[in-house]
Structures are given as structure tokens and as C-alpha cells.
Amino acid sequence: MEEFVVYILYSKKFNKNYTGFTSNLIERFKSHNIMAKKGFTIKFRPWEVIYVEFFNSKSDAMKREKFLKTGIGREFIKKLIQQHT
Template sequence: MRAPAVYIVASKRNGTLYTGVTSNLARRVWEHREGLFDGFTKRYSCKLLVWYEFYETMPDAIVREKQIKGGPRARKLTLIETMNPTWRDLYEHLH
């Protein structure tokens, strides 16, 4: 599943959220789940993939990531609830 993507991982439903961008969504979410890198997602246990979008190019994905990160939390919650109203972990659907 190598394609530019923007994603949101969460600690739990309505918990701490992290928005990121990657060229390999399955690998990157696995890294979050395993806590391989020190930082925000490891500190706050953001391991559940709750939202994502794929893009044609990495520059397009980066623009979208910045837009989401710069927006209010309410907008992130709307994105998640529209795609994934039960906040299930979408990681299993990537394989």
C-alpha cells in the first residue's frame, strides 16, 4: 500500500489525535502501533488508525496534512466520524 496518504491516529475514541503524512500507510501505522519512535504518538499511545485519505502526489498529501493540522479539533472529529463513526481501528483493512 505504497501511496501518499494523510492519516489520523488516536489513543481512543475522542482521545488524543495525531495527524501525519506518509508514503507507506501500512508501515507507518505499524510503527505507531509498535511504539518504534519516541515522540508524541508514543507518549500519548496514539495507535488506532481512525481516518485516512490517499493522494496522487506527496506534495498534495503534505498540503492536506497542513490544512488538517492547522484546523480546529472539531474539524478532525468530523472527518473521523464521517468515515468511521464507530472509531474502529482501520489498520486491519489496509492488508
């Protein structure tokens, strides 16, 4: 059974965060920090993983990612960042 991860990245250098989901967190993290040649995350390297949640279905992970991008979700992320710094 495939497992999905919702993750939050934080760039301390630029005070930016990024929320996404994947089925392979290690490779996705490498992509954000090293391998990617275009996209939002290359501008704000380096990234740290500050939060992860695991899901058994892709649809549940997508729902959680979508929630974290709402106003309530952004407040949750803001509190995580405050605890992390």
C-alpha cells in the first residue's frame, strides 16, 4: 500500500514556507533543495522540513494540503514557524 505525506517546508533565510504532498518525501525534498531547475521553491533555498503528516490515500493527502492553504491552515503554519524559530 502506498503512503502519502503532506509536508511543510520553511526557508529561514527568506522567511517563506511551502506546503505540498508526495508519495516519496526524500526525493521530493531533494527536488526542492537541489535538483529542481524551475519553480517557486528554487528561489528560496535552502529549505527545511518542519512538519509532516502521513495518509493512506492520495485524496486524503490532497484534502489536507488544500486545507493547509486556507486561512485557518495558514494560521496553523504560522504557529509552527514560530515554534521552529
